[in-house]
Amino acid sequence: MTLTETAETLLVDDANWWRQAAVYQIYPRSFADANGDGVGDLRGIISRVPYLQNLGIDAVWLSPFYPSALADGGYDVDDYRGVDPKIGTLEEFDEMVEALHCAGIRLIVDLVPNHSSDRHIWFQEALRSPKGSPARDRYIFRDGMGENGELPPSDWTSIFGGSTWTQVEDGQWYLHMFATEQPDFNWDNPEVREDFLTTLRFWSDRGVDGFRVDVAHGLAKKLEDVLPSKAEMAEIQKSGEPGAHPLWDRDEVHDIYSEWRRVFDEYTPPRIAVAEAWVARDRRPRYASADGLGQAFNFDLLQADFDAQQFRDIIRDNLDLAAASGSSTTWVFSNHDVVRHATRYGLLGTVEKADGTAIMSTPGKAKAWLLHGAPEDELDRDRGLRRARAATLLELGLPGSAYLYQGEELGLHEVGEIPDEARQDPAFFRNKGVEVGRDGCRVPLPWSSDGPSLGFGPGGTHLPQPSWYAEHSVAAEDRDPGSTLNMYRRALELRRELQAGETLEWVETGDPDILHFRRPNGWEVVTNFGNAEVPLPKERIVLASGPIDSTLPAETTVWIAP
Known part of the structure; x- marks a missing residue:
């Protein structure tokens, strides 16, 4: 048996690997560039597989790598069964799967079923076809309002701003809930449904282990002849x-996922599969059910303040939801769409509780950062990173899957000051002067401490790297035993050893700023959310998010061995 066959045999043995997996998101255009064109590629990922293996992750989630005009960072897909030539080839994709599997790492790929690119062969056919044709029925075309159909069919606003409708040459309008270049599919059309089943098999046959489903709650739509207004x-x-x-979030969407x-x-x-479904909490279990996608993203901690009571409520609620669906929950602090959590936790600003006491307000300030830019005087970098390390160590101690975003293991902050001419996110261009967009979390990674692209690749970077990136490079942090990178490595190593069961028991501390829980095998996690140090509950500390001595410092987490 070859090395590849041996590794894949081991991977086949565990059908429940995903339930408590550590999954690392790669945004491929910003991970590693092997050919020197300034854009990350598959061969760059292959070259970094030893790094991923040493990090200790269980799986990679690969953001879109399909042919795309990049109207929305690759989420405008031209061909669901191809690879963007700027990123690689199908043969290189197969090499990457083999390299990951040989390292004991599974692969989850992004799937974008709500909409295609306007360059997709089907949409181009629709534009050439008459009203009412089968080609147009794969998408959502409507006649306009007004005397001559000159007005859009409704007053709806797209996620990226502007109308959700764009008019074509013969006067009809097509629906796009996101960018103009992203026409929505008509999921009532059997041909659309069958083609996506073909796509699922195409990638599964190539060794893909799972799928992250973009906008999973948006596929099914009920569009009456007279459309409701925005109000x-x-x-x-x-x-x-x-x-x-x-x-x-229509109930009919689950018929699709049953197929x-x-x-x-x-x-x-x-x-x-894991659903990206921004839905009410009590609607989430159905997406995560065993006869559906199997797992759904839980974004609640991502939206929370660094606050003990909020964390406790969210953890309790989501473990209950996971039990209701028979799935395991997911935990996530950062991804390609949000301000990095080291920055969110370091933004200055306060909000008053009902009793008049002041707490840090991170989500609101993070939104302001995203919308209006990033003045340095609003960011306490050290405090943000300290809190991020504490929150991450708590997260990795929880039952369920942990989804990590590339660069968070380096303690990277959001890159706020990107020149307008260098920006790429459509949110910036459609809301110019209002929103700076998501480019700040998509800046190419620093692998070394010097050179024109800090080791990203020999030909520069498609988004500019800030000067402070050098001190957070993989090379710099690899040499520092106390670095965020080495904390992640040790945490992921210990997590594999200690992980047991899918429940926890709360340990009452009598202090509202301290969270303390115990896993079924006796592994304990204690986080101090407060501003003052407190006594350590016991000895046998195996890992800490920051320096400790005889006490547990403010904004610090420790793991206690069973």
Whole structure:
């Protein structure tokens, strides 16, 4: 048996690997560039597999790598069964899968089923075809309002700003909930549904272990002849009636995922999927059910303040939700769409509680950062990183899957000061002067402490790296025993040794700023969310998020061995 066959045999043996996996998100254009064109590529990823193996992750989640005009960072897909030539080839994709599997790392790929690119062969056919044609029925085309159809079919606003409708040459309009270049599919069309089943099999046959489903709550839509206005939809949303919104989180979407589940179960082990579904908490379990996608993202900690009570409530609620679905929950602090959590936790600003006491307000300030830019005087970098390390060590001690975003293991902050002419995110261009977009978390990684691209590649970077990146490079942190990188490595190593069961028991501390829980095997995690040091609960500390002596410092987490 070859090395590849041996590794893949070991991977096949565990059908439940995903339940408590550490999954590392790679944004491929910003991870590593092997050919020197300034854009990350598959061969760059292959070259860094030893780094990923040494980090100790269980799986990679690969953001879109498909052919794309990059109107939305690759989430405008031209061909669902191809690889962007700027990123690589199908043969290199196969090499990457083999390299990851040989390292004991599984692969989850991003799937974007709500919409295609406007360059997709089907959409180009739709533009050439007449009204009412089968080609147009794969998408959502409507006649306009007004005397001559000159007005869009509704007053809806897209996620990226502007109308959700764009007019084509013959006068009809097509729906795009995101960018103009991202026309929404019509999921009532059997051909659309069948083609995506083909796509699921295509990548599964190439060794892909699972799928991250973009906008999983948006596929099914109920569009009557007379469309509701934006105000009427707001009232529907406000009513809270489950599944009533015409565009989001409709019950019919689960018929689609039941079909997908039958495809997943054709493989050994079954392929897995995780839903990106921004839905009410009580609606999340169905996406994560065993006859659906199997797992759903939980973004609650990502949106929380660095506050003990918020963390405790969120952890408790999401473990209950996971039990209701039969799945395991997911934990995430950063990804390609949000301000990095080291920065969120370091933003200055306060909000008053009902009792008049002041706490740090991170989500609101993070939104302001995203919308209005990033003045350095609003950021306490040291405190942000200290809190991020403490929060991450708590996260990695929880039952469930942990989804990590490239660069967070280096303690990277958001890159705030990017020149307008260098920006790429459509959110910036469609809301210019209002929103700076998401480029700040997508800047290429620093691998070395010098050189024109800090080791990213020999030909520069597609987004500019700040000077402070050098001190956070892989090379710099590798040499420092106390670095964030080495904390992640040790935490992921210990997590594999200590992980047991999918529950926890809260240990009461009598201090509202201290969270303390115990896993079934006796492993304990203690986090001090407060501003003052407190006595350590016991000895046998095996890992800490920061320096400790006889006490537990402010904004610090420790792991206690069983």
